[in-house]
Each structure stands twice: as C-alpha cells, then as structure tokens.
C-alpha cells in the first residue's frame with residue numbers, strides 16, 4: 185500500500201458484498217491498443233479480477249443481450265448490433281451505463297467516454313454496489329484539465345512529492361511508466377487533458393528533440409483518452425531563432441508560431457492546446473510591444489485554430505506594487521487588465537482565472553473577473569497542490585473551499601449567475617469553459633506526497649465533471665476505494681477531512697486576512713510581517729490599533745466596485761460583509777465587534793487556539809484507526825498528522841504573539857504568551873546542539889531554537 189494505485193487499487197471486496205451472477209465476458213468494440221475502448225476492456229478485466237476474483241475473457245463481439253459487459257461508442261455499438269437503435273442523450277465525452285442482470289452496456293459518445301463509463305462501473309463494484317442502473321451522464325464542461333508546474337530540469341515549482349515524472353535534465357524522461365499511470369488515474373476521474381510543463385515556461389520545450397519527447401508522452405496518454413497540452417514561453421522566437429523580436433503582430437513572429445504549431449501537431453495530432461502566462465511575475469508578454477493581452481493570446485489561438493487546439497490564457501497578470509501607495513491593490517489587476525478586452529479574444533481562447541483575485545489563499549472572495557467577461561470564454565484555476573495551504577504536510581480537504589467559490593451567485597444583471605455556470609460557459613452561452621487544477625504530482629509513490637491529499641485530486645476530477653456533486657459523497661467514495669469499507673475508517677476520515685479547512689483557516693489566517701504565511705519565498709510557515717512592506721500586494725495593513733485592507737469604493741482601493749451592484753454593495757457595507765471576509769474588505773480596529781459579539785483580536789486568539797486544537801485531535805483520530813489500517817499507510821499518515829499538530833502550534837503561537845505584541849491587547853483567556861508547562865529545547869542540557877536566534881522572531885518561542 186505505497187499509494188501508487190491511489191483509488192484504483194481494486195482490492196478484493198469483503199465477504200458479504202459478493203453477488204452470485206456476474207457477466208461472463210467482456211466485449212470491447214475496438215481492439216486497437218491505443219484505443220480507450222481497448223483500455224476499458226483491459227481495465228475491466230483487471231478490476232474484476234481484483235475486486236471479485238473472476239478472470240473474464242475479453243472478446244470483440246458477442247450476440248446482443250448476452251451475459252457480457254459490452255464497451256464501445258454508441259456509433260460502434262449501433263454498427264455491430266444493426267438492429268440496435270440506441271441513441272442515449274450524450275454530449276462530448278459523455279457515457280451511458282446500463283446494468284441489467286448479467287448484461288452490462290457501457291456506451292460512450294466517444295471512446296474516452298467509454299473508458300469513463302468502465303471506471304464508473306468498476307467504482308460501483310469496488311464499493312459493493314451491484315444495483316440495476318440505466319442512465320446517461322455528461323460533463324459540465326469540455327475543459328477538465330490539470331496543469332503541472334514541471335520544469336524541464338525535473339524540478340517542480342510548488343510540487344511537494346519529489347521530482348517530475350515527465351522531465352529530467354532538460355529532456356523528457358526515457359521511462360514514461362509513471363506518466364501512463366498518471367493518465368490512468370486522470371481518466372478514472374474524467375480529466376481529459378494535462379498541461380505537462382510549468383506556466384513559467386522555457387523555450388527549450390520547443391526544441392525538436394523535446395517535441396519528439398512530448399510526442400512520446402502524448403502516446404502514453406492516448407490510450408487513456410488524455411490529451412497533452414503545453415505551456416509556452418512568450419519570448420521563444422527571440423530565443424530560438426535569430427529574430428530579435430517576439431512582437432505578436434510581427435509577421436515573422438506569427439510565421440514562427442504557425443510553423444512551430446504545425447510541427448508540433450505533426451507529431452501530436454490530438455494536442456489539446458497551449459497555456460500561456462504572459463506579462464506576469466517577470467514573464468514576457470505582448471505589453472512589452474504595446475500590444476494588448478488579447479493580441480498576444482490571439483497569436484497562439486490563430487496558430488492552433490486549424491488543428492482544433494485551445495489557447496488557455498492566464499488572467500494572473502499584475503504588476504509589482506508600490507507599498508506606499510495605499511490605493512494600489514493587486515486584487516483589482518485582473519479586471520483592470522481584462523475587462524476592457526472582453527470580446528477581443530478569438531473563440532478558441534479561454535481566459536483561465538484563479539478562484540480568487542489574489543493567489544490561492546485560504547479564504548478569498550470570488551474573482552470578480554467572472555462577472556466582467558461576457559463575451560470571452562473562461563475557466564477556473566484551482567490548486568490541488570497545497571502551495572499556501574500546508575504543502576501536503578497539513579491535511580486539508582479542499583472541495584468545501586472550492587464550493588464556496590463555484591456556488592457563489594455573482595448577481596450579474598441582478599439575476600442568478602452562479603460562478604459554476606459562468607465558468608462552464610453556460611451562463612453567457614460561451615463555446616468553451618471549465619477548469620484547470622494545478623496538481624504537481626511527483627515521483628513519490630503517493631503522487632502528491634501524502635496519502636490523504638489524494639482525496640483532493642479525486643474530488644477535483646469528480647467536480648470538474650459535475651460541479652453540483654456533493655463533497656462529502658465524493659470524499660466517502662474516495663475513502664472506500666482507497667481504504668476499504670470499515671465504517672469507523674469512513675466516519676473518521678470524513679470527520680477529519682471536513683474539519684480540516686476550517687482548522688487551517690483558524691490557525692493560519694482568519695476573517696479574510698489571507699494565509700499569513702511567508703509570502704516572499706516559501707509560502708509555508710507563519711510570517712505575518714512579510715505580508716506588508718512588499719511589492720507583491722498581499723497586505724494586512726496591520727498597525728498598532730487596526731488591521732485589514734479597506735477595499736471599498738468609498739474609502740478604500742475601490743476593489744468592491746468591480747462586482748455587480750448587488751455584490752458590490754454587500755461588501756461595501758461593513759455590516760453586510762460576512763465575518764470571514766471582513767478584513768479582506770475593511771480596515772478596522774482590533775476592538776471592532778464581529779457578528780459573533782467577539783472583538784477582532786479576541787477572535788484571532790480564540791480561532792488560533794481552536795484551530796490548533798483541532799489539528800491536534802487529528803492525531804488521536806488517526807490513531808483510533810490503527811486496527812483497521814495497513815501499517816504502511818497508517819505510519820505515513822500518523823507521521824504527517826503529528827507534524828501538523830506541532831506545526832499548528834507554531835502557527836498559533838506565531839500569529840497570536842505577533843498581534844499581541846503589535847496591539848498590546850491581552851487575551852481574555854490569558855493564554856497568549858503564557859505557556860508555563862512548555863519545555864523549551866534550548867533550556868535542556870545540550871550536547872551537539874547550539875542555540876541560535878530565530879528570525880522572524882515569532883516563529884519560535886523566545887525567538888530561539890537549537891541547531
């Protein structure tokens with residue numbers, strides 16, 4: 185149980201679940217090994233052997249209505265069974281699943297859909313569900329992608345599970361077994377494309393041998409119906425040709441990208457498209473040439489168009505800010521840059537928008553850009569990798585966070601306009617839309633560096649397919665598939681998971697102040713003062729008496745005015761701003777009273793203690809599962825839970841001490857700064873260790889540690 189099989193373990197179904205009559209064979213209507221229909225047959229065979237111990241043969245035809253699991257597209261099915269006139273209501277990638285006694289039919293709108301249906305059936309079997317069903321299911325959106333921030337040298341930006349499974353030393357790795365295994369996992373959750381290299385891209389990706397290497401990745405993805413996409417470095421023409429420009433309107437630059445794109449499609453005819461980060465965090469872009477972001481995006485969109493490719497263009501564009509300019513607000517940047525360009529993007533451009541206006545913080549309001557682009561296709565960008573959220577060393581089940589965003593009603597034109605309907609293209613009737621999850625899997629056998637973190641990847645795919653799905657049901661499917669059927673295991677992991685995001689918010693940054701993490705580099709431990717005096721525009725604006733960023737139109741940066749009127753007035757008014765976003769929108773005294781009746785500072789103290797206590801309780805909860813768990817995963821998770829419990833204390837004390845020192849306001853419960861029972865490492869008799877002063881001071885008690 186090293187985690188490699190994730191939720192596709194096909195563990196034997198415990199006794200008591202078995203059902204007597206099973207279909208007696210598998211009929212796969214395409215026997216070419218690169219076909220997802222062929223893969224579906226293989227996967228069913230392997231899964232049923234594991235789950236039920238039956239070794240079914242695979243054949244390519246059988247009389248209709250026979251005892252068989254039949255897999256194929258609707259087209260293939262109706263061709264073979266000429267009397268059949270089955271036309272389930274399917275859209276692209278959708279499938280129809282029918283289980284009637286020993287006749288099971290899994291028909292896809294396309295081959296990828298067939299494989300999705302096979303995985304759905306296997307998931308039912310693995311969970312002991314033998315019910316009779318017959319239904320079609322279709323995706324919420326065509327774009328259900330992951331982004332991997334893998335560098336060509338094999339490192340991964342914000343990856344916490346070892347080096348890349350795709351790249352090493354400037355090239356594509358020779359052994360792509362893990363890449364194929366990853367595609368299998370993704371197909372089982374209906375993710376249909378992967379951007380394999382970092383948004384902070386490198387022009388070397390475009391060298392002929394690397395295109396060939398990317399072609400090899402696409403080859404191992406293909407049997408799983410997963411398409412490959414790639415990130416581009418905007419200034420590439422000026423790096424790999426003798427051009428001295430990368431101006432998107434220069435005909436030589438246009439020719440370069442057209443030719444390069446043709447070359448790539450020659451090797452990878454089904455390439456999904458490109459992802460471009462331009463004019464952001466030092467990346468070059470069209471603005472260097474006084475061209476608009478839309479002109480920059482359309483350069484690639486036009487090159488992709490003849491091949492059916494999609495250009496994902498990131499809305500994460502902002503400038504370094506001058507901290508002394510109190511009206512400067514990075515949260516406003518995306519709307520400022522993109523709203524004036526609405527309607528200027530080609531039809532195969534999708535603007536990829538992070539869920540909040542800043543950057544994957546523990547709590548952010550919805551990015552107002554979703555309400556500001558009516559004539560542009562959009563997709564939401566989420567992070568499965570927990571960059572600001574504990575980096576897989578803290579357990580956080582993310583779907584409840586995602587749901588606060590996707591279920592949010594932006595009230596465009598004063599009527600219902602849920603983010604999930606905007607980003608899927610439905611609301612503004614756009615041809616494209618969907619989601620990109622930044623996953624950053626690595627070579628670690630657990631994929632993400634932590635067994636429990638995989639619930640987030642599983643849930644990402646399930647939600648991308650259906651944003652109305654329930655996070656708890658998804659979670660419990662994942663638990664059964666990953667850890668088995670024991671009710672205590674299911675209940676305990678559910679309880680931990682559902683308590684996890686609120687706990688992390690409590691001890692890392694609450695009331696909308698953002699994750700008070702080290703903002704300048706690691707994004708990991710507490711470092712509240714790094715939030716101010718930096719050009720990155722993530723500011724607490726805390727002083728001796730008050731805290732929070734006034735983003736109102738009347739007194740602040742004007743950010744709240746970027747929302748449609750009903751939402752703008754909700755946030756403009758301190759009395760209607762929800763407490764959990766109070767400090768995002770308003771600058772208040774520490775003594776300001778929340779709707780709970782507590783002061784802001786007392787809430788800070790209490791929440792940090794409560795959050796740390798919850799994190800501590802996870803250790804005991806996990807220990808209670810020891811009798812029902814394999815040692816390998818039990819030990820691995822226990823180690824992480826103990827780390828989290830300790831790190832939550834570091835967080836608690838760092839943040840409470842910091843604001844206690846700054847405000848001088850005592851904790852009503854007398855806890856902050858008083859831990860008489862604590863034994864400091866530096867007070868012990870030391871041999872082989874030295875005491876050293878820690879900076880920032882509040883990350884260690886007494887500002888000292890041992891080394």
Ligand code: BDP
Pocket residue numbers: 341342383384461465500543544571
């Ligand atoms: C920031 C990450 C950085 C990414 C950037 C992005 O720290 O590594 O390159 O976002 O999304 O949060 O482009």
